[in-house]
Amino acid sequence: MTVTVARSVPEALQALAADPPPEVLAGGTDFMVEVNFARRRPEAILAVSRIDALGQWQQSDGQLRLGAGVTYTQLLEPPLAELAPALAQAARTVGSPQIRNAGTIGGNLVTASPAGDTLPVLLALDAEVELASAQGTRTLPLEAFLLGPKRCARRPDELLVAVRFPAPFGRQEFVKVGTRNAMVIAVASVCVVLDPGTGQVRIALGSVGPTPLRARAAEAYLAEQLVPQGTGPTATSAFELRDGDAALAEVRRLVAEAAQPIDDHRSSAAYRRHAVGVCVARALERLLRPAPGAALGEVAA
Amino acid sequence: MTVLERPRRATRGVGVSAPRPDGVPKVRGQFQFSSDLFAEGMLWGHVLRSPHPSARIRRLDVGPAWAIDGVRAVLTAADVPGAPTYGLEIPDQPVLAADVVRYMGEPVVAVAADHPETARRAAAAVLVDYEPLDPLVDPEDAISAPPIHPDGNVFRHLRIEHGDPEARGEVVVEGTYEVGMQDQAFMGPESGLAVPAEDGGVDLYIATQWLHVDRDQVARCLGLPLEKVRLHLAGVGGAFGAREDVSIQVHLCLLALATGRPVKMVLSREDSFFSHVHRHPARIWLRHQADRQGRLVRVDARVLLDGGAYASSSTAVISNATAFATGPYRVPNATVDGWVVRTNNPPCGAMRGFGAVQACFAYEAQMDKLAAALGMDPVQLRLANALRHGDTLITGQRIEGSAPVAQVIEAAAGAPLPAVGPEALPDVALPGGAGRTATRSRVRRGVGFAVGYKNLMYSEGFDDASEARVRLELAEDGPLATVTCAAAEVGQGFVTLARQICEEELGVERVVLAPPSTARIGSAGSTSASRQTWMSGGAVAEACRAVAGRLLERAARRLGTDPGRLVLAEGAVQALEGADALSVAELLAEGPLEETVTFHHRQTEPLDERGQGDAHVAFAFAAHRAVVDVDLDLGLVKVVQIATAQDVGRVLNPLQVLGQIEGGIAQGVGLAVMEEIVLDQGRVRNPSFTDYLIPTALDMPDVAVAALVEEPEPGAPFGAKGVGEPPTISSTPAVVAAIRAATGLPLTRVPVRPADIALATPGDPRP
Amino acid sequence: MRYELVVNGTPREVDSSWLGESLLYVLRERLGLPGSKNACEQGECGSCSVLLDGRLVCACLVLAASAVGAEITTVEGLGGEGPEDLDPIQRAFVEAGAVQCGFCTPGLVVAVHDLLRRVPQPSEWEIREAISGNLCRCTGYGRILDAVQRAARAFAEQAVTR
Known part of the structure; x- marks a missing residue:
């Protein structure tokens, strides 16, 4: 077995050009569990956690580009937490402080777990991923990147180098259900994003399908339902639903219908279906009538 | 004349919060914990375990394991020189399975190698040809099913008949309750070091709860005289009952003797879940009859425990679950049937509270149900029936020691409630915590109460x-x-x-x-x-x-x-x-x-054929009042506060008593709302800390100790009672009672899962 | 295969027969530093908490060979030289009764170091969230919370007397 510690992206891409390519180790929070439990016995490992460039981020033209090595802890801190509040809310629910210090957004994407906490947020933000190899760089929309449970479109010779999405962008809420108040895998999670300029809503669901899912029927229904509260001098930043509580109930129904949950040891399909409906309704209520500073929630100190 | 009094020092002796010497x-x-041991030239051991809950072993080929470089021993059942089986009470458990496996995780092959990874690879290389069989997984079926072990499927059936079989009360409540399989989940995994000795014997450094009983079982399986097997206590990373049975002890000694070298073994968390016994899952039916004033007249009960594949301490656990099935109350007439049976589920045995936990969840739910039927305050109903010194238990035993049941009930019930409600708590303190699921208007607070008790020391004539x-x-x-x-x-x-x-x-x-x-x-x-x-x-x-x-x-x-x-x-x-x-x-x-x-403590006696006898040395009591916040739509629960009062005899170290109370309550809270080994046809679905959830610092409530009741126990050194178990017994039913109060749901099973609340059928009867 | 790790300020040569070893295994079994504990080896208990370039991480999830060149601080690197020479956090854990079996203790001591360095006077809920990745099965966390609050006070008093 060999271990290569790359210090730059070109160095990493060169290593990945080997046949067969080495396995990529980032924060280690998923990879090392498999090694420790003898479920994975790599011949060659490429460690990318020491590539400084991967831990950087840039904002330009309304886009945020996060290097794949950005950790959950970085996402929790300003200014990233203000640029992408739902991502910060999701990051806060990942594992423990120890995991958040090591785990990376790139790792979350490549692991492609149906329960990956940042994935519904990135999906709701229409994120794109950048994949680099010695052959060049390609960009994929997230929906094309996430193929199934623990399956993604990265080729073995490619390195996921960054993820891009619009930021700052509208109002955002991430909500996650787990059976413990910390350090818990999501039983269900949702991200709802509202663009107050267009009244457009995007909804993504986690842990209720082979990959995170968009609830497009619910989004389309909401496009018809959402109206600004008050007009003219009484206009506020709040929205209301044309059909009020009945509309909220319909959203819950459409969201539950969009979910494709399974029964497992963490919960039942029926509960997951129910929970995503409740969570989307709650997230929507918060977004439609935001309390001052509420969009940020309380991001951890 | 000068009268010399024994001076009371503030910092030393009995009664002070002396700090731990370690x-x-x-x-x-x-x-130095048992996983920290080191010996020059030591090898690493690993055990291959059955992936099936029930199977015949058709063929076993260890050749491929031997072919791996660095492998020093590959042992099977044929290599066990002494008795092939061991057990705490009944030696019915194979050291290594020979022809059949009876639970998922049963040891089949033991390996020693130069490196732990080599040992793991070697174990994985062993070829085992299993013929999977239909597992026997329902304890109800086990009573009459064909035996899955030569000793049969019923570990013990015990019946208590007390008082007048014709006695009847005017108010009757009935219910069936279930307790899931809880794990002790100590932090320090099973580990140890065996060192072969020049006299042909072996020195074993091991984390255990009882060195001598391990020694006896190990020596028997090694075919060595007792003096050639020396067990030394290595640092123990928690126990809670899970180290009462032999786990890796015999394997370590076999490997050391076979290789002539020291052998260390440290189990992974997954293997740890498979290598110790768990708390017995229970199904308990109870019928309470009382008069209009709320005095208990009669209780009928049937207790069924799933013992899993091997006996462990099942016969003693069922004794407790049966004897304490009616709670710390005066019950003049009772009939209780207790069964503990063998299945192809993981073996169950000792865990903190030992049979009293399962019983308490059921009888305290019944007491609330009875209070509702009588239109009486649940605390008053308990006080009206509380045991006292001099009362007679359903086993016919008179309580000769202290029994301050009313005092612990009154103190716990009278503790101040939390100062603020869910509306004033930070988001992270609400049900769902950092997941931000809670909407305050949909969070309902509930308060519940429970009291429980348990025997101290071993019972039924055992001179421990x-x-x-x-x-x-x-x-x-x-x-x-x-x-x-x-x-x-x-x-x-x-x-x-x-x-x-x-x-x-x-x-x-x-x-x-x-x-x-x-x-x-x-x-x-x-x-x-x-x-x-x-x-x-x-x-x-x-x-x-x-x-x-x-x-x-x-x-x-x-x-x-x-x-x-x-x-x-x-x-x-x-x-x-x-x-x-x-x-x-x-x-x-x-x-x-x-x-x-x-x-020695005072001698006790076995129970007779009607379950009567002076079987217990003494008893300890505790009461718990739980305050919970429940998310009514998502079914998530945050336990906000547990107030408690406990009968301790006398406090010997206040800080250590507090530590036992808080720690015991944590395990009771865990059983109430999250802890369960999930089984599917005998297969364990969650053998990891990712999926077997125990409370974190964000889940644990404030613990308010309202009173430590000090009524010295006659015969107990310094008058002190053991304090470790009572906190775990009634904390679980108190939490569930609080969830019932918040939701109006009957909730007859623990742990209470979010779906049990969120998906409950509207119109479920209020308990 | 040989490589060097810097642990508690000292460069240490590691002679590893298998490069898949975690930092936890190397610390415990190759460098004679068993203070970091092995309760789950999957990042779900915090018993193996160490500081890696100043960041609190689980040593079980760090591939040891990838930590070449990083500064590693373990529980053995905290406190003073003498056998009774404790830092304020360690002293608070002993005095508050926060130690029972002690298996989670070293990881908690390291995690609390990280917390109090970032947030010198944490609220109760900040403490609870910061240590929520460190499982303890003995104490129910009550005395641990007390210990963290005592340590925070001790640091504040130290700062005043300076």
């Missing part, structure tokens, strides 16, 4: 003695007491208490504890059943008193007086009358003094 090495990372030796000598800087006792320190603080007792009895300032070992002293019995403070504490106290007596005799000879006219105090022997005094140091200059004693 605290400093533990905070520095220097305390403890031996201790105290040596008092003059060291360079003054008198030094050395305590030798095989009592296992598992975190509970016996090491602190043994020192406090020596300080109290001998007035010495320096006390050391010799490392517990079967090579040094006889059995101290198990660190379980809330018994070491009483039993080994008693043995240390008596040994101290014997040494003190010898000291007085020495002084009496020197002073030409009678020992009865002398007293030991303040590091000196002084005359009761007059000014004569000799320092302990002076007296020890003649040579050290050493005494070994064996302490």
Whole structure:
């Protein structure tokens, strides 16, 4: 077995050009569990956690580009937490402080777990991923990147180098259900994003399908339902639903219908279906009538 | 005449919050746990386990394992030289499975290699051809199903018939309750080091609750005489019942003897879940009958425990679950049937609370149901029926010791409620925590109450003695007491208490504890059943008193007086009358003094064919009031506060009592809302800390200790009762009662899962 | 295969027969530093908490060979030289009764170091969230919370007297 510690992206891409390519180790929070439990016995490992460039981020033209090595802890801190509040809310629910210090957004994407906490947020933000190899760089929309449970479109010779999405962008809420108040895998999670300029809503669901899912029927229904509260001098930043509580109930129904949950040891399909409906309704209520500073929630100190 | 009183020191002796003697090495990372051991040239052991809950082994080929470089031993059932099976009460469990496996995780092959990864690879390379069989997984079916073991499927059936079988009450409530399989989930995984000895025997350094009973079982399986198998206690990372049975002990010794080299084994968390017993899942039916005033007239019950594949301590667990099925109440007439059976589920045995936990969840749900049927306050109903000193239990035993049940109920019920409601708590303190699921308007607060009890020490005629030796000598800087006792320190603080007792009895300032070992002293019995403070504490106290007596005799000879006219105090022997005094140091200059004693509690007796008998030594009681916040739509629960009062006899170390109470409540809260080994046709679905959830610091409520009721227990050293188990018993039903109060749902099973609340059918009857 | 790790300020040569070893395994079994504990080896208990370039991480999830060149601080690197020479956090754990079996203790001591360095006077809920990745099965966390609050006070007093 060999271990290569790359210090730059070109160095990493060169290593990945080997046949067969080495396995990529980032924060280690998923990879090392498999090694420790003898479920994975790599011949060659490429460690990318020491590539400084991967831990950087840039904002330009309304886009945020996060290097794949950005950790959950970085996402929790300003200014990233203000640029992408739902991502910060999701990051806060990942594992423990120890995991958040090591785990990376790139790792979350490549692991492609149906329960990956940042994935519904990135999906709701229409994120794109950048994949680099010695052959060049390609960009994929997230929906094309996430193929199934623990399956993604990265080729073995490619390195996921960054993820891009619009930021700052509208109002955002991430909500996650787990059976413990910390350090818990999501039983269900949702991200709802509202663009107050267009009244457009995007909804993504986690842990209720082979990959995170968009609830497009619910989004389309909401496009018809959402109206600004008050007009003219009484206009506020709040929205209301044309059909009020009945509309909220319909959203819950459409969201539950969009979910494709399974029964497992963490919960039942029926509960997951129910929970995503409740969570989307709650997230929507918060977004439609935001309390001052509420969009940020309380991001951890 | 001067009357000398034994001086009460603020920082030493019995009754003070003495710090743990092992605290400093533990905070520095220097305390040696069983996984920290090292020996020159040691190998690493690993055990291959069955992936099936029930299967025949058609063929076993260890050749591919031997082909791996660095492999030093590959052992199967054929390599066990002595008895092929072991067991705490009944030796029915194979060291290594020979022809059949009866639970998922059953050991099949033991391997030793140069590196742990090599050992794991070698185990994975062994070819085992299994013929999977339909597992027997329903304990109800097990009673009549074809036996899955030569010993049969019923470990024990026990029936209690008490009072008048015709007695009837006007108000009747009935219910069936279930308890899921809980795991002790100690932090330090099973681990140890076996070192082959020149005499052909073996020294085993191991984390356990009871060195001598392990030694007996290991020696039997190795086919060695007892003196050639020496067990030494290695640092124990928690126990809670899970280290009462043999797990890796025999495997380690077999591998060391086969290779002639030291062998270390440290289980992964997954293997840990498979290698120790769990709390018995239970199905309990109860029918309570009371008069209109709320006095219990009769209780009928049927208790069914799933013992899993092997016996472990099942026969004792069912005894408790049956005897305590009606709770700490006066029940003049009762019929209780208790069954514990064999299935192809993982073996179950001891866990903190030992049978009393399952019973309490059921009988306390019934008491609330009865209170509702009577239109009575649930606390008042409990008070009206609370046991007292002198009352008779359903086993016919009269309570001769203290039983301050009413006091613990009143104190816990009267504790102040939390100052703020969910509206004033931070988001992270609400149900769902950092997941931000809660909407405050949909969070409902509930309050619930429960009281429970349990026996202290072993029961039914078992004489679980403890031996201790105290040596008092003059060291360079003054008198030094050395305590030798095989009592296992598992975190509970016996090491602190043994020192406090020596300080109290001998007035010495320096006390050391010799490392517990079967090579040094006889059995101290198990660190379980809330018994070491009483039993080994008693043995240390008596040994101290014997040494003190010898000291007085020495002084009496020197002073030409009678020992009865002398007293030991303040590091000196002084005359009761007059000014004569000799320092302990002076007296020890003649040579050290050493005494070994064996302490016994009063003898108990077995239960007769009607389940009647003076079977228990003593009892301890506790009450809990739980406050919870429930997310009504998502079914998430945050336990906000547990107020408690406990019957402790006497407080010997306030800080350690508090630690036991808070820690015990954490395990009770865990069982109430999250902890369960999930089984699917005998397969464990969540053998990891990712999926077997125990409370984190964000889940644990505030614990308010409303009272420690000190009514000294007759016969108990210093009047103190064991305090470790009662906190775990009624905390679970109190939390569930609070969730019922918030939701109006019957909730007859623990742990309460979010779906049990969120997806409950509207119109479910209020309990 | 040989490589070098810097542990508690000292460069240490590691001679590893298998490069898949975690930092936890190397610390415990190759460098004689068993203070970091092995309760789950999957990042779900915090018993193996160490500081890696000043960041609190689980040593079980760090591939040891990838930590070449990083500064590693373990529980053995905290406190003073003498056997009774404790830092305020360690002292608070002993005095508050926060130690029972002690298996979670070293990891908690390291985690609390990280917390109090970032947030010198944390609220109760900040403490609870910061240590929520460190499982303890003995104490129910009550005395641990007390210990963290005592340590925070001790640091504040130290700062005043300076």
